[in-house]
Amino acid sequence: MIKVSSASLSFEHDGQFQNVLDDISFEIEAQDSCAIIGPSGCGKTSLLFLLAGILQPDSGTLAIAGNPRCGTILQNFGLFPWKTVAENIGLGLTLKNIDKDRIRRVVDQLIEEMELAGFGNHFPGQLSGGMQQRVALARALAVEPEILFMDEPLSSLDALTRERLQNLILDIIQKRKITTVLVTHSIEEAAFLGRKIIILSRSPAQILKVVDNPSAVSSEYRLSEQFFQQCIRLRELLKGEVNGQEA
Amino acid sequence: MGRKRDIFWAALILLALWQVCALLLDSMALPQPWLVMVDLATKLTNGSLIDDLAVSSLRALAGIGLALAAAVPLGLLVGTEEQIGKRVSPFIYLLYPIPHVVLLPLIIILFGIGNFSKIFLIALIVFFQILVTTRDGARAIHRNYFHSMKTLGATKLQIYRHLVLPATLPKILTAMRISVGTSVAILFFVESFATTTGLGYIIMDSWGRADYVSLYTGISSMALLGFMLYMLLDRIEQHVCRWMSGR
Numbered sequence: 001m002i003k004v005s006s007a008s009l010s011f012e013h014d015g016q017f018q019n020v021l022d023d024i025s026f027e028i029e030a031q032d033s034c035a036i037i038g039p040s041g042c043g044k045t046s047l048l049f050l051l052a053g054i055l056q057p058d059s060g061t062l063a064i065a066g067n068p069r070c071g072t073i074l075q076n077f078g079l080f081p082w083k084t085v086a087e088n089i090g091l092g093l094t095l096k097n098i099d100k101d102r103i104r105r106v107v108d109q110l111i112e113e114m115e116l117a118g119f120g121n122h123f124p125g126q127l128s129g130g131m132q133q134r135v136a137l138a139r140a141l142a143v144e145p146e147i148l149f150m151d152e153p154l155s156s157l158d159a160l161t162r163e164r165l166q167n168l169i170l171d172i173i174q175k176r177k178i179t180t181v182l183v184t185h186s187i188e189e190a191a192f193l194g195r196k197i198i199i200l201s202r203s204p205a206q207i208l209k210v211v212d213n214p215s216a217v218s219s220e221y222r223l224s225e226q227f228f229q230q231c232i233r234l235r236e237l238l239k240g241e242v243n244g245q246e247a
Numbered sequence: 248m249g250r251k252r253d254i255f256w257a258a259l260i261l262l263a264l265w266q267v268c269a270l271l272l273d274s275m276a277l278p279q280p281w282l283v284m285v286d287l288a289t290k291l292t293n294g295s296l297i298d299d300l301a302v303s304s305l306r307a308l309a310g311i312g313l314a315l316a317a318a319v320p321l322g323l324l325v326g327t328e329e330q331i332g333k334r335v336s337p338f339i340y341l342l343y344p345i346p347h348v349v350l351l352p353l354i355i356i357l358f359g360i361g362n363f364s365k366i367f368l369i370a371l372i373v374f375f376q377i378l379v380t381t382r383d384g385a386r387a388i389h390r391n392y393f394h395s396m397k398t399l400g401a402t403k404l405q406i407y408r409h410l411v412l413p414a415t416l417p418k419i420l421t422a423m424r425i426s427v428g429t430s431v432a433i434l435f436f437v438e439s440f441a442t443t444t445g446l447g448y449i450i451m452d453s454w455g456r457a458d459y460v461s462l463y464t465g466i467s468s469m470a471l472l473g474f475m476l477y478m479l480l481d482r483i484e485q486h487v488c489r490w491m492s493g494r
């Protein structure tokens with residue numbers, strides 16, 4: 001279980017402190033899938049960085065029960081361009097000094113699973129955006145994480161590739177029984193992949209609403225009436241925030 | 248290979264320009280290129296120039312090697328660790344612009360008039376070029392790469408090995424390319440005293456004897472030496488920066 005209690009975070013910018021997260025509290029049950037959504041620039045990424053341990057809160061606490069293994073996918077500059085696909089995928093294991101044969105077995109299996117066969121010796125710069133994100137997914141999965149953190153993993157992809165990768169993530173969530181936290185600015189993505197949807201206000205981010213979305217994480221849901229209703233509802237909730245920002 | 252052909256043509260054009268200038272100037276101080284080429288070929292084949300070429304190559308390579316060994320680790324450290332960078336950078340800015348050649352008397356007192364003084368002076372001058380470029384290269388690495396490393400559980404040493412060094416390597420090679428030009432130029436200076444070997448000595452000696460053909464043979468040999476070092480660097484770059492090709 002992930003438990004965030006009154007976490008606040010600020011950055012120093014030109015000598016001035018700017019609040020990014022303001023008194024955030026929520027819980028995510030183990031093996032649940034949570035989507036975090038909010039207006040752009042609201043601090044979604046900062047919140048994910050906090051959860052993934054990249055940043056520390058100025059005040060408040062973050063507790064993750066049982067010290068689980070975590071995998072993280074960052075929005076940009078996540079893959080290392082000087083490492084091949086196979087080296088990138090195996091990096092988490094290499095850093096743990098796990099023996100080469102075992103790394104190769106894990107990597108080969110993930111290359112197969114992520115439909116990257118034949119690209120193991122390519123460099124990320126030689127792959128399409130969708131393939132790069134599959135490499136990033138594979139690398140996060142290589143350490144057999146119990147929690148998977150994803151920061152807008154699909155934001156730079158075209159619509160079709162995006163949908164395909166959403167299905168892939170759906171598959172991962174269903175098969176691996178892991179806790180997932182997905183930051184996204186796409187309402188449809190949040191509704192499709194988040195059983196719990198946390199809506200953030202504009203910056204400094206506060207929790208606007210936590211929406212339960214129990215039917216999510218199933219491939220039929222995407223085409224159901226219920227899904228569209230949920231999207232409309234989320235859109236209404238977010239609209240106030242975005243309009244407020246523009247005013 | 249197209250590149251070899253390009254180099255051949257460039258050499259031919261330079262020789263043609265030289266020929267035109269020599270004919271126009273009609274001076275002893277600029278002999279015709281074919282005389283020099285014949286002299287160069289003779290001295291290379293009968294072996295009388297090989298020793299000098301080898302000695303000069305070794306001095307240049309040892310100087311660059313020494314500079315690399317000191318400048319790269321320091322540059323990576325200063326560029327990566329913000330606090331160290333803040334404290335060390337002022338020293339670099341104060342020491343870099345000094346014409347280090349003037350330290351020669353001091354270097355001779357410290358290390359004598361043998362080979363090491365010559366190598367040390369080359370290393371000292373080239374050191375700053377490599378240091379500044381390496382530091383800037385390390386400083387330009389996007390923060391997200393560090394975040395990515397952190398989420399994969401990398402130790403400090405692993406971050407240097409898997410991220411900072413490979414990301415900076417192209418910059419280091421650029422610095423080395425600049426260093427080759429600089430080191431050959433300094434080579435002439437350091438070989439103009441207290442030695443009877445090396446291409447610099449050949450040039451000074453021929454100059455003193457007003458043997459202009461030998462003088463230009465020495466100059467051509469220096470060009471050849473620089474060219475060989477550039478080729479060596481290109482090979483190294485092709486090998487270690489495979490990920491850069493096709494970008």
